[in-house]
Amino acid sequence: MLSFVSECHAIADVELRKLIRDPTELLSRAIQPVLWLAVFGQVLSHVRGIDTGKAGYLAFMTPGILAQSVLFSAIFYGIAVIWERDLGIVHKLLVSPASRWSLVCGKAVAADFRGLVQAVVIYAIAYVLHVSIRWQLVAIVEVLLVVALGSGIFSTFSLIIACIVKTRERFMGIGQVLTMPLFFASSAIYPLSIMPPWLRVVATLNPLTYLVDALRGLMVHDEQSMYGLEFDCGVLILVFVALLAIAVRLYPKLVQ
């Protein structure tokens, strides 16, 4: 167990150093949520076409956009892994005695940093736009924990795709194909209740829906989680563990 923690820490520490040294990607990722909230959200909240309860549309979509940012910043993580494979870094990691679980979990923890930065960005935008955010410390810490879980899920999912497609070109194609459906087939920017039945079925199978739901209950005044925080977190943890188990099996195949 001790070695698991220290190996995870070794992998995550490396990623954090790189991120601090070159934060360009983090900064460019911050642009998209600004557009969604400050432009799309501001405009749509005046339309009042979608019934999202008394908190208003902007408050409704803020957790959705946070979840989207988490998804988008994690889903292309696999590209970096393919790049590392091409450089021989993955070979060296796999020849080391570190457990495969540590290597894969270390990657997920590293992706968490990106997700957490996105959360800080969203909080800042929400503050500027006067969204009715719950500013209690406990609520914020809970949001960050859920964000970390979401980042872990989508980065591990991305790692699995990388292990299957194995080249950057194919990955870019698949990544593009996956992100928008995952985003639109979730409750990120409209409630499940107004979806056509088939889409609602897809949305209930989409982990992003549970991420949004958990965040919505925790982050915004007068909003509550539809399924309940425990249920959402339960689903997310199950999905995460299942994805980790698959990634642990597939990661060594990347170098074969």
Next chain:
Amino acid sequence: MMDADNAIDVQGLTMKFGRLTAVDHIDVQVPYGIIFGLLGANGAGKSSTIKMLTTLLKPTSGSARVAGYDIASAPHEVRRRIGYVPQMLSADGALTGYENLLLSARLYSVPSVERCARIEAALDFMGLVDSAHRLVKTYSGGMVRRLELAQAMLHKPAVLFLDEPTIGLDPVARHAVWKYLNDLNREFRMTILLTTHDMEEADHLCADVAILHAGKIAIHGTPAELKAKIGALATLDDVFAQFSGAMGDAGRLRDTADARRVARRLG
């Protein structure tokens, strides 16, 4: 008993990818403490062999023991006792040399009290002390390779695997890598297995070589023995051409060696 003498003991090792047989029932024994060269043209099966021996690839059939442990049934024990330098320059360019070493030290569970001292020693051994805190992307190819050797020696492996260690390096850097490999072998009695298609490299470094051709070991022996088989003035290049399938007709090579001898006599 065999394990006591051999760092690597390969029996009938085979790797098939679909219908392609990349490695075909090879048997090799590498005694502790020597530098062993696995030679062969591109596609001869060198990389697949090294991947199997370093536990990256599961053999289709056959077995191998590395540092006394079976690669299939005890891969974790094997990994703790080996070092590996892949063909690509694989140190992380976005990190400093020191950080790369720190990562290796942590993954190999070098105790934290010893970590700094071992990293300093490895940097010193490889002549990288002055550039330890520079980003690796500013390093030359030769420096990156030396850093990788430093990474691979941190946990004092019994067997070090190198896949084409000097490919793409300029002659000065190449000779430097040879010197360091010899030093590692002599000072730490580290067994080294390297793949190469550079005959000068094999001649300079290896006590023992095996030439792979189409997944099989075409010939195995000391460089001197192999050269003797072709003729008095043969070089390892000639041996390689003879046994690596680079030249189909066996007779022609002997003719070349003879012609060369005549030419030399005539001045």
